[in-house]
Amino acid sequence: GAVVSQHPSWVICKSGTSVKIECRSLDFQATTMFWYRQFPKQSLMLMATSNEGSKATYEQGVEKDKFLINHASLTLSTLTVTSAHPEDSSFYICSASFETPYEQYFGPGTRLTVT
Amino acid sequence: RKEVEQDPGPFNVPEGATVAFNCTYSNSASQSFFWYRQDCRKEPKLLMSVYSSGNEDGRFTAQLNRASQYISLLIRDSKLSDSATYLCVGTLHRRNQGGKLIFGQGTELSVKP
Numbered sequence: 759g760a761v762v763s764q765h766p767s768w769v770i771c772k773s774g775t776s777v778k779i780e781c782r783s784l785d786f787q788a789t790t791m792f793w794y795r796q797f798p799k800q801s802l803m804l805m806a807t808s809n810e811g812s813k814a815t816y817e818q819g820v821e822k823d824k825f826l827i828n829h830a831s832l833t834l835s836t837l838t839v840t841s842a843h844p845e846d847s848s849f850y851i852c853s854a855s856f857e858t859p860y861e862q863y864f865g866p867g868t869r870l871t872v873t
Numbered sequence: 874r875k876e877v878e879q880d881p882g883p884f885n886v887p888e889g890a891t892v893a894f895n896c897t898y899s900n901s902a903s904q905s906f907f908w909y910r911q912d913c914r915k916e917p918k919l920l921m922s923v924y925s926s927g928n929e930d931g932r933f934t935a936q937l938n939r940a941s942q943y944i945s946l947l948i949r950d951s952k953l954s955d956s957a958t959y960l961c962v963g964t965l966h967r968r969n970q971g972g973k974l975i976f977g978q979g980t981e982l983s984v985k986p
Binding site: 790862 | 905914971974975
């Protein structure tokens with residue numbers, strides 16, 4: 759149980775375009791979803807926390823207008839990277855929780871490359 | 874100073890070796906700690922929780938020392954399949970924002986035949 763999927767698993771896009779990444783909890787209802795970014799050889803950095811039906815809470819230094827998060831239902835959250843630039847190339851991972859924010863189920867990640 | 878610090882390694886060890894990873898954390902308010910394992914280009918997977926009393930799961934032993942704000946992971950009888958990056962993870966409670974996980978940089982382990 760507690761499976762989280764992400765789509766797409768990898769994407770290549772041109773600079774200036776927008777990319778949407780989906781995160782779904784397949785067999786449970788997620789009260790909270792988290793979006794992380796990981797650069798090579800670095801730790802996972804939390805970008806934002808989202809709860810169904812409310813605005814996402816962004817971590818310090820993360821631009822909310824650039825990284826749009828929508829948490830429309832208890833099983834789906836989306837992250838849209840707007841006007842992507844090469845420096846946005848990274849591994850984006852979502853996670854979902856239902857009982858406690860400290861027990862998170864991770865999606866397989868999305869590798870974004872911006873050319 | 875990073876909230877959770879680890880030696881990035883890499884640790885290169887032969888099969889059968891015992892290897893120990895260390896981690897320190899800066900926020901004394903952190904309540905819970907975990908070790909995660911992350912394979913290359915994959916998501917992190919929970920390996921085990923860490924308790925002050927120490928806990929063991931097969932070949933893996935984790936220990937938390939709150940006084941020193943220090944966490945350890947010991948792997949005995951290393952297997953080739955143990956090769957991965959091991960992430961030390963703490964938690965942080967935020968009053969109006971809910972809790973979050975704080976990940977260390979990870980320690981890379983390579984077990985050689």
